[in-house]
Amino acid sequence: MSEDRSIIGITSVSHAAVHTYELSIPILMVPWLNEFGVSRFILGIVVGVGYALFGLGALPGGVLSDRIGSRPLIITCLVGMATGFLTMSVVPGLAGVAVGLCVWGASASVYHPAGLTLISKGVDRRGRALGYHGIAGNIGIGAGPFVTAVLLVFFDWQAVAVVLAVPAIAAAVFALRLDIDEPVATDGGGEETGDTDAGFVAESRALFASTFALVFVVVMASGLYYRGILTFLPDILGDTVEFNPGLGLEFEASRYVYSALLAVGVAGQYVGGRLADGETERWMAVGYGTLAVIALAFVPALPSSTALVAVSLVLGFFLFTVQPLYQNTIARSTPEKARGVSYGYTYLGVFGVGALGATVAGAILTYSTTTVMFVVLAGIAAVGASAAARLYVKRQN
Incomplete structure (x- = not known):
């Protein structure tokens, strides 16, 4: 039961984080449009590339979660998302935003297959776990733009990006400390992997x-x-x-x-x-x-x-x-x-x-x-x- 709670905890927090970042980006686009003086078309391309990577990594993410386990991918996802938002804040210009979005998108892409695989393999009462997991995602969807909007009232967007990176770093530390007995498909080099x-x-x-x-x-x-x-x-x-x-x-x-x-x-x-x-x-x-x-x-x-x-x-x-x-x-x-x-x-x-x-x-x-x-x-x-x-x-x- 303790391991069940650990898995539900880390997947719920990670799921909320993924969608918090995903839906904070359209809010950040408003100051980006004002600061960089680019057209909506150009900014749409920049944001679209980051969002594309968010989807393109899902398929290999599913394969990797079977081969190396879900927890390493979830940790990579959390650290990568935080790195992406920190990159936006410190690298100047639209180029910094573009690089940061690409790092965020590639990192976030592995979460859904990894998180759902971890729940399906490691939790006894999967229905309840998936329910908590879905609720957490919805919280992130709603909280991401709201928190971002409130922060933008008091801080510039670069400072907001730094603040948003902190929860993912904390969640990654939590995930590193978890002791989860997770089965991996490559164990023993079985025929299935080949x-x-x-x-x-x-x-x-x-x-x-x-x-x-x-x-x-x-x-x-x-x-x-x-x-x-x-x-x-x-x-x-x-x-x-x-x-x-x-x-x-x-x-x-x-x-x-x-x-x-x-x-x-x-x-x-x-x-x-x-x-x-x-x-x-x-x-x-x-x-x-x-x-x-x-x-x-x-x-x-x-x-x-x-x-x-x-x-x-x-x-x-x-x-x-x-x-x-x-x-x-x-x-x-x-x-x-x-x-x-x-x-x-x-x-x-x-x-x-x-x-x-x-x-x-x-x-x-x-x-x-x-x-x-x-x-x-x-x-x-x-x-x-x-x-x-x-x-x-x-x-x-």
């Missing part, structure tokens, strides 16, 4: 020859929409939403609206988890269809502060409702022996391919209009809804 590469290729071919190919379309659409709509939303909100508390402080209201919509996502995760026990494909199609409508609803809401806040909060609910749905759909659509590979591809699609959403959104905002960006994002959500609907039809047949 067959890993061939097995990976065979499993990959089998996956994409099945309904998983449609699921992969859904998760790519999810990632593109998620990253595309969240990356520049604080900046877009800042053009309309205003708040003057009369305290002699400069409060950026857009940052708190952004934090609020992410906090609402906790309720969305809960509802999505309940719906995931039923016909996931049908609810997934409804969810992505709703996200398409929400993207279009931003267009008439843009001139109104009240309407923009309302649509943003609705976005927060449905954006996170679909996540448990596609996660359970993957489990239903893939054989157990290929589950690890399938989730590796899932994170590759959501965070890797999805990172292009930041670049696409930045390009549209630079060379076209905000309206066009939301229309394009609505189209991406519609593609996800269509693929989910096809999955539902196949499931019924």
Whole structure:
């Protein structure tokens, strides 16, 4: 039981840290745009590269967690994320931000496969552990932008980056002191390790020859929409939403609206988890269809502060409702022996391919209009809804 608590503790803290950093970046983009004088397109590319690495490392992260164990990868992840944010604070200019984001993205990429593998292998009551793990991630999603926004009221962004690095360093020290009996696939140089590469290729071919190919379309659409709509939303909100508390402080209201919509996502995760026990494909199609409508609803809401806040909060609910749905759909659509590979591809699609959403959104905002960006994002959500609907039809047949 003591080891269970240790595993739940380190994975929960690490999961919260990963998402704290992930969602603090869009808040930091506002001062970056002001300080560096670059276009949204250029900054979107810089941020998109870091987010792409966040996804691209998921697949090799899953393989490494089986070969060398999860704890070394989690420690590497925590130290690397802190190093990335410290790099941003000390290396001058946009180049420092770019290098720091790349270090953060590559380091954070290994967490999800490593953390989930550690829980699945080392905890007896896995359901409860995964519940705590998910709650911790949601706390990070909501706390990251909120804490960053509050700190930016009192400090410049470089100092904020240093403060944000401290919890990851503390968590890495905690992880180093843990005594966990973790099984590793390479123990004894067994035949299974020698067959890993061939097995990976065979499993990959089998996956994409099945309904998983449609699921992969859904998760790519999810990632593109998620990253595309969240990356520049604080900046877009800042053009309309205003708040003057009369305290002699400069409060950026857009940052708190952004934090609020992410906090609402906790309720969305809960509802999505309940719906995931039923016909996931049908609810997934409804969810992505709703996200398409929400993207279009931003267009008439843009001139109104009240309407923009309302649509943003609705976005927060449905954006996170679909996540448990596609996660359970993957489990239903893939054989157990290929589950690890399938989730590796899932994170590759959501965070890797999805990172292009930041670049696409930045390009549209630079060379076209905000309206066009939301229309394009609505189209991406519609593609996800269509693929989910096809999955539902196949499931019924």
